[in-house]
Amino acid sequence: MGLAGYLIVSAVMLACGIVCTVARKNVIYILMGIELILNAANLNLVAFSRFNGHLDGQVFAIFSIILAAAEAAVALAIVLNVFGLFDSIRPDDPDLLKE
């Protein structure tokens, strides 16, 4: 299977991720959308790396996976904290700041 197939899969995942972050209001969904975007990027990296013969793409993918984990941990901690303060996890709901 050539490069193109992988790129198309990745593009679809990117689209899903973007839609998930803008169209769903629950913060958990937004985080899942972000994970989809990152996965799409990883798929790109590994596919390019496979077809251009450099290892750099794979190394980047490793780092990106680790960073995704770190980011998710911090994001969920913040979500839990906000949930404790507001009893809501829709980002539109806490509205102190928009007055």
Added chain:
Amino acid sequence: MPDITNPFWIRPELCLTAFACAALLVDLLFRESVLVGAFSLMGLLATGYFLLQQYGQTPPPGHVLGCVAVDRFATLFKLFAVGSLIFVVLFTLLGKRTRREGFSEFYFILLCAGLGAFFLASTYHLLMMFLGLELLSISSYVLTGYYKGNRRSGEAALKYVIFGAVASGVMLYGFTLIYGLTGSLDLLEISEKQLLRAQFEAGPSGYVPISIAVAMCFAGFAYKISIAPFHFWTPDVYEGAPTPVTTFLAVASKGSGFAAMLRFLSAGFLVDPNLPGNEAMMGYGVKIGHLVALLAAVTMTLGNLAALQQTNLKRMLAYSSIAHAGYILMGVATMNDEGFKSVLFYLVAYYFMNLGAFGAVIYFANTTSGEEIDDLRGLGWRAPVVGVTFIIFLVALVGLPPTSGFVGKYNLFVAAIRNGYQWLAVVAGLNTAISLFYYFRIAKAMYLRDPDEGRFKTVTPSPMLAGLLVLLAFGTLWFGIGPGVAQLQDYAAVSQTLTTR
């Protein structure tokens, strides 16, 4: 081939890391927040010392230790980050709300954020750039939510993390496209081997994906420096975050974001007739410049119009910082080292005036526990040092002589006009006129109202804070009429290291 075993060039980073980790241990031993703060300050000063040592030296070309570039451009921005961190730490120490709990975490994460800013500014490698950005961002999310019992702080952190994660994800995707198009993750290599040019010559099948990739990468940078349409988080986060953290976000974080953006753009899109390359590629750089100019115009206009309606001081400064990002983009839009030079100078000017403005805000928060502009009524009479220095910062933010804001803005205007962006200069001129109204609302509240009108009793600032403000005001004037203006020449050399290879 640089001597990669020579630790001289990585010493500031090592120093900062060591002090950051040690800050956690100091807390275990002594449990005294002032001590941890002082310890971090010591670390920052040591780092700054190492950086100053580097600044005078001729750096090795290319990379040190694989991914790290230690050119003067990087050192300048590292100094910028360390300098602002020193003030952030001092502001934190002088601020009212120092908590019993979690201060060592605060300083640790603050120093790590500085480390992220360091690496973000000092790399040509996309992986390293992403890593630096993430370190800076993750630290900033935590710092924003530092008042975890406070709803505003929590909400600000939530907004920040969501916007940030989406933007950095999109940027990562853009990076992967660049990797796919060039086969390299190293911007230096991309630029030197003109890898993008090969793509470009293939016609639309080349430049359409390049455009998409660049646009996606811009999402990340734009979010970091709060350019439209990625600026929505700025006012909320600036208002909700603890004020010293806001200072950090407005100054150091934004500065490094610009550094990364300039490096990214210098990799293949420069409009420099002296560079080897074909005309089409240069034409493409010009087009990117047009796009940046458009973003600049939109950003500054949105920022200024929104700032007009604000009553909260921190929110107003947030919108003002958006507007300033727009002004700075004027220099970026030129896509040559003349513009980049003016960007560097403006950032230095911006450093002094914004740190000063936030320092004054911290004083108000300490004494009046209010952040509304109306709370400032008559304050200039009761706290003359803060009042007068604040006026100087405001004058600089408007861009009037004899301050650094004027010289900085002047050079941005000249760069824009000289490179065919007359319309942008006109837009920026109009925006400057608009900005006058809201900046002077502060001046009006402080001086034109009766001293007795204010709701709060004010006290004289601590001599330390007053000293800091005077120092920053001095810097604002130094780079406005003093010999500091000559730095412009120096920055021209610095930006040339970035653009001529």
Added chain:
Amino acid sequence: MNVASNLLSWITFFPLVGILAIMCLPSAQKQLIRLVAIVASAVPLGLSLYMWFWGFDGASERMQLIERAPWIQAGNFVVQYFVGVDGLSMPLVALTCLLLFIGVFASWNIERGLKGYFALLLLLEIGINGTFVSLDMFLFYVFWEIMLLPMYFLIGIWGGPRREYAAIKFFLYTLAGSVLMLVAIVAIYIITGRFNIQSYLDVNGNNVAGLLELARTKNINPQVLTANGMLLGLPFQDWIFWFFFIAFAIKVPVFPFHTWLPDAHVEAPTPISVILAGILLKLGGYGMLRIGFPIAPESFMKYRDFLAVLGTINIVYGAYVAMGQTDFKKLVAYSSVSHMGYVLLGAASMTDMGLKGATLQMFNHGTSSAMLFLIVGVLYDRAHHRDLNGFGGLMTQMPRYGGWTTLGFFAALGLPGLAGFWSEAMTLLGSFGPYPTLTIISGLGVLMTAAFLLWTIQRVFLGPLNPKYAKLPDISAREIFCQAPFAALCIVFGVAPAMLINILAPAVKSYLAMFPGLH
């Protein structure tokens, strides 16, 4: 640090010493603060007198007392600290020093925020003097803007009831003008690569005409500047001309940009009105003659008829509106508008006589308008209002005040034997050649001025005494001390105008030589 060799820098920056000293004093030490302010403004006055009588060669048409040093050198961004005076600016520098010195005395009864007040006043002095002496456009602009902020605060904090409105109006008008000026400066800089005003008035006194010459010496394509280089349908030079003109016209103020002036004057405290009318307005006229016109000579020659019309409108309209005023201060403010019209008319005439009249008028109006505002201030301090119809018969109650007022009014309306006569007469004589009709109309303005000033004397001093004011004390010694120098100048230069004209004449001669199409 030789005072004699750096005379202009000492005059300009000495008030800085005063500012620093005042900042360090405790605010309770009011007398001490005033004393420091007096000293800080007296020293420049002394130095400027030294300059006038000994330091300056009045017969020479060259720039004198030149100080030149690199200030900013950053690649192609080169700015010099470049100062010097010629016959045009030297008297104005001296006048500034005198006005500020008197201004400090006139501020004696200000109690609130004394430290800030005097610090700002001295900062204002730095800005004004710096503007008059700078020969580098960038430096000129910096000083020009330095004036702006102190003025804003002086009106906004220490002014009358509508001070905020007046202050912001003043600020915005002036800033709008200076933005245009900045645009023009940037444009010139981009084309020529330098800011040097002296590059067309070079050190040896060889007059090089304006922008065109500036461009030719730098081998820049003159096409950009002449009729071929069009920008939105106007030659480039015209744009430069109009931008500078509007910037300075707002300051003068030229009709229709004058509306900030009455507000600012009415709300400003007396000493600030004095300085505003006495010297700040002159900056507009000075700027036109120093930069605005010579840098774009062809455009100036093209549009000068229009400028003459504007000058005439100023004279007549100012006098006409002044007639209708019942507020004493507003009346004086509009009379300033009228008087500044002569400067524009004389400058547009481009005759030796007319230009001498215009430059003379700048100086003379500085003294006479200062007197008028001081007179208004005396009355306002006592009666706490300025309504002309509320007074009457004060001559019997305040005879000495009445005498000073009459002298001031006569000086303003140009009575022969007083200084104002010479400047107005010379302006009108000079402009009669090129613009006979406009000159005749302007002559009407002279009549109207005389009419409303005499009518004012009648309303305030003659007729039955308003019983409310039966106990008003007469003018005090301090107030007389403030008036006396201006009165003396009016009389001295009225009797012996040649003293001043001889200084102005060489500058006017070299100014005229800068316009190639004139001969």
Added chain:
Amino acid sequence: METLFFILFAALAIAGSLATVWLRYVVHSAFALMAAFLGVAGLFILLGADFIAVSQVLIYVGGILILILFGIMLTPPDKKERSVKRVLGFGIPVFAIVGGLAFQIGSVVKWVEKPDLPIPGPTAAPIGRALLKPDGYLVPFELVSIVLLVALIGSVFIARRRTMQSIGATSQAIGGTSQAIGGTSQAIGRASSAPGGKS
């Protein structure tokens, strides 16, 4: 055979991501997300990136997804959150744009590719070498440990409750976080200690 597997994994990844966006309940979406992750892991294997595939399973499925599940358990269910109008309103234009671009990207664009590269062998060792080479990725490798430390300390600090009142499970969630991060670093450790890792 390879094509068959590709279609299988690609379908899994695409269907999983579409379902993640579409499904009404967040738990369902989370499991759909797991399917997508596994599909991507399969694609990684097809691309010869065995080490990445394992990391994907370990960290994404074992770490991040568990974190998300904790997040779901600790927050209240929100049934009315999905708006079909919103999802379609954003989804259709985005898919139209991305679809058009994807077609172009797949067919026209000249990516940097060498057509007949053999499928690489086990990649753990070369990755480990690259990570520890001083002029390779050593600095990023060290830096990422700082990132993890910041994330660990930061998330513990933020999520730690001052009062012990509600939801004791928070600490467990944090446990999950550190597990995920621990898994990451173990993975890296394994990579570097792989044969030849120490150069």
